[in-house]
Amino acid sequence: MNKLQRNPDIVWRVEKRRQQAVLERMAAGEEGGDEGTVILLISGMMHQLNLLGGMIWTLCDGQRDIEQLVTELQKEFDVDPTILQADVQEFVADLVERGWLSYDQSTD
Amino acid sequence: MTNPLTEQFSAPLTFNWTLSYSCNFACSHCYSREEQCAELTLAELKQIVDRLARHQVPFINFGGGEPLIHKDLFALSDYARQQGLNVSMNSNGWLLDKQAAEQIKACGFRSVGISIDSADGALHDDFRNRPGSFDRAVNALDELAAAGVRSTMSSVISRINYQNFNDLLDLAREHQVAQVYLHNFKCSGRGFKNRQELDLTPEEWKDFYLEALKVKEETRDLLISFDDPVIASLPGYKENSLVKGSSCGKLSLHLRPNGDMTPCGFIPLVVGNILQDDFEEVWYNSPVLNKMRNKEAKGKCQGCGAYEDCLGGCTARAFATTGDLSEPDPHCWK
Ligand code: SF4
Numbered sequence: 508m509n510k511l512q513r514n515p516d517i518v519w520r521v522e523k524r525r526q527q528a529v530l531e532r533m534a535a536g537e538e539g540g541d542e543g544t545v546i547l548l549i550s551g552m553m554h555q556l557n558l559l560g561g562m563i564w565t566l567c568d569g570q571r572d573i574e575q576l577v578t579e580l581q582k583e584f585d586v587d588p589t590i591l592q593a594d595v596q597e598f599v600a601d602l603v604e605r606g607w608l609s610y611d612q613s614t615d
Numbered sequence: 616m617t618n619p620l621t622e623q624f625s626a627p628l629t630f631n632w633t634l635s636y637s638c639n640f641a642c643s644h645c646y647s648r649e650e651q652c653a654e655l656t657l658a659e660l661k662q663i664v665d666r667l668a669r670h671q672v673p674f675i676n677f678g679g680g681e682p683l684i685h686k687d688l689f690a691l692s693d694y695a696r697q698q699g700l701n702v703s704m705n706s707n708g709w710l711l712d713k714q715a716a717e718q719i720k721a722c723g724f725r726s727v728g729i730s731i732d733s734a735d736g737a738l739h740d741d742f743r744n745r746p747g748s749f750d751r752a753v754n755a756l757d758e759l760a761a762a763g764v765r766s767t768m769s770s771v772i773s774r775i776n777y778q779n780f781n782d783l784l785d786l787a788r789e790h791q792v793a794q795v796y797l798h799n800f801k802c803s804g805r806g807f808k809n810r811q812e813l814d815l816t817p818e819e820w821k822d823f824y825l826e827a828l829k830v831k832e833e834t835r836d837l838l839i840s841f842d843d844p845v846i847a848s849l850p851g852y853k854e855n856s857l858v859k860g861s862s863c864g865k866l867s868l869h870l871r872p873n874g875d876m877t878p879c880g881f882i883p884l885v886v887g888n889i890l891q892d893d894f895e896e897v898w899y900n901s902p903v904l905n906k907m908r909n910k911e912a913k914g915k916c917q918g919c920g921a922y923e924d925c926l927g928g929c930t931a932r933a934f935a936t937t938g939d940l941s942e943p944d945p946h947c948w949k
């Protein structure tokens with residue numbers, strides 16, 4: 508219930524090399540979290556998601572609700588859980604409004 | 616140095632895949648009638664799909680040659696869908712009957728493009744050197760619609776249709792076509808040989824694009840697409856394309872029947888073989904691809920205010936006519 512699911516019509520891809528470079532820069536204490544690491548192709552337009560957005564997107568496979576997303580992301584990002592929770596909620600709400608993500612309302 | 620925009624792409628978004636150069640037609644503008652190439656077995660073709668899936672290439676588009684005469688087309692498409700790829704093709708429509716449309720639907724094709732050069736059937740047949748080809752192409756559109764497959768229409772703009780392109784749009788509407796591609800004329804293969812007869816002058820190209828862009832802006836019921844980078848030099852042009860200049864080698868690559876990769880079907884420079892070479896090595900380090908991604912302004916492009924957006928126009932056309940990837944596009948009206 509309330510599991511997050513990507514819109515199946517959206518074609519997307521993790522830009523692995525770019526993601527790797529961003530992770531390395533962040534590990535070295537440099538900036539870089541805003542560069543696109545996941546691309547989405549929607550109606551001939553390309554959109555990019557940054558590292559956190561890209562990870563959220565990748566995790567929205569219909570198996571996790573917001574709480575579970577935050578738990579997973581907490582393993583990757585060393586930030587205050589309350590801030591992370593708020594960031595995730597804001598991002599997810601935006602993508603749900605755009606129709607790129609949806610909640611699976613089934614009860615099983 | 617690599618173009619920063621290209622650097623973010625870990626692989627092309629599309630592979631335009633020629634399974635065979637065989638065709639049941641001999642059209643006046645075709646780039647591939649004189650091509651010959653060894654072909655691969657289904658097992659090898661599936662290996663290519665595995666590689667593309669591994670590199671997360673989202674789209675493959677079969678062209679050719681006529682894809683529908685290839686005996687493994689459906690088996691391969693089915694396999695590609697199972698591996699998560701989005702499959703489409705371009706066909707002349709001759710063989711696309713009800714049964715083929717149903718197979719296309721069952722294989723999960725994302726869309727199928729049918730080539731139609733003129734809304735005047737006799738002119739189309741003459742251009743394609745095949746009586747009856749117009750009727751069968753139009754019938755193919757209807758069969759696709761009946762089977763619930765998204766259809767597109769591909770028209771190469773040339774002297775035979777540039778003044779009547781609105782008729783092509785009407786024809787598309789009548790047959791439930793979702794999108795019309797008004798392709799630029801490439802000057803390769805037969806298109807090069809018949810260039811004098813078929814190609815427009817630069818001034819005619821300019822007038823055509825100004826008119827066609829106006830129509831596109833006013834059209835709501837049909838998607839109209841162009842693939843000519845030189846239109847970015849038109850004043851007020853504001854389409855947001857994914858990359859500047861030609862997309863070949865940046866967003867797409869072409870596969871020949873033997874697995875050789877070229878930047879596009881119209882540039883016969885082999886950059887590697889998908890089955891034999893390390894794909895990432897080719898994609899990131901091929902001198903030809905990097906040259907196309909980092910063109911230098913030459914000739915009249917030097918100092919041209921549009922260079923930043925146009926990047927010298929169509930690289931394939933420049934190469935076909937001058938042998939140099941960075942020369943200005945011969946269609947340029949500046
Ligand atoms: S001169 Fe070169 S850059 Fe300028 S519009 Fe022509 S092809 Fe494009």
